[in-house]
Amino acid sequence: MGILIRKPGMLASFQDLGRSGFARFGINPGGVMDTAAARIANILCGNPDGETVLEMHFPAPQIEFTAPGFFALCGADFGARLNGSEIEPWRHCTASKGDSLVFSRQINGSRAYLAVRGGFNLNRWLDSGSTNIKAGLGGLEGRALAAGDRVGFQRNTAGFGVPTFRASSRMLPMYGPMPTVRYVAGAEFELLTEHSRRTLDEGLFLVSPQSDRMGFRLEGPPLALAEPIELVSSAVNFGTVQLLPDGQMIALMADHQTSGGYPRLANIIPTDLPLVAQLGAGNKIGFHPVSLEEAERLFIEFERDLSLLRTACKFRLDAID
């Protein structure tokens, strides 16, 4: 009982909020690219925020429910259809045994998330369901989905129907092909020339085709440090923007390595990182500085919205459990 993958799509993998606790061993956390979408999908299903979800790119998989399913789709809108009927993202849905979930077109965003109530039945590695493709571990056999894969649900949700419920649009990330994202200055930001600092805030940077789950290469007017600097390696984080030797930037994404040695110009604030996670090659990105205090305030507000949604979902789901 669960899902059967009819067609695999491109690089669909199981991810959670990351495999924490092992970075000191060089084992990177991985996890979903768009944490807001994955968390909201789980909350809509009454799951803990960190339950493992399926991260899909376009073309997305064709999925058959081999058991009734209670699920939510969040993140990118890939024109989902359940047995031919369109279904909206950001709300929960139910499927019957034999139903087919397909994605027809890329309407916006680059990564969609499927959460099921109770979660998928996967072998966890180092206490996480995230797929580490490089190591070939975690998720489903450490790899992207293939045709014929079957993945069970941890919980039977047969007969589990509730009045449809949607996350309020106020809390949804405002995805677009050219977002301006806010950042807090990084450790080496002050070393940029005056001119480069202006360029960072005023320029538009193209997401290069050499972008993946590890990092997004950004192409734009080159930036320069006032004095060159060689840094010894230190730990890096999801959302860190580094300056490469050729003056171009890279934004470290979910599958970033645990450590790095390039100058750290900026950290994209966590409430805007989902906007970056939804970009694809050819999209553009602008930067706007904010204080750390402002970044914390925005994140606290977002967390408050998530807890309101959690309470509302729990109330509805408990009533029929």
Added chain:
Amino acid sequence: MPMTRSDYRIFPQGLDAVTIDFGNVISETLNDLVLALAARIDETPFAGFVESVPAFSSLTVFFDFSEARRANAVETTVFEFVRAYLAKSVENLQVSSSGSTRVIRIPVDFSAEAGPDLSLIGESKQLSSSDVVRIFTSRTYRVFMLGFLPGFAYMGEVDERIATSRKASPRTRVEKGSVGIAGKQTGIYPLESPGGWQIIGRTDFELFTPHAETPVALNAGDRVRFIAV
């Protein structure tokens, strides 16, 4: 070696990570300090702490922002709370020279087939391949940090006479177990991977055992001897 305020810099890396940096150098003394601080934090973590990641001369603590804020009743910024915690943790920190006294012996095949860059290094340094191997194996190396790949240990320092920069163009495929040199650092690829280090040999020694309780063989602070086989 108690620290004073001016000896380090503390800065945020996102909202869920704070780094304390003791200086942009590779030194055993600073690395000892980093490891001692990591050990102290593991013993007395703050509520919301997730993990600490030691590097050459810095330590980064990762935490759950919301949990840290709530459980510690933070009234300032969470960064300021963690900054103060780190500053306090580093006070009167007792540093023994390297917490670890382990010496791990690693057998290495230094044949031309296993070490495709061995002869190149020899040529550029006007040494025979066996000289390079002799110089390389005559030292005990220290593990400064793990990173790059699961279980990949950054070790140093390689003798000046054989220290060689990374390849200008990285290989798309370096075999698992390959022993490499990058400048004065040495390391072993735990998995097959693209990579730019100069490959001088190969070992069967398993650095990464994914399902073991401790999934990696080497740890920061360990000492390593390479044995030619």
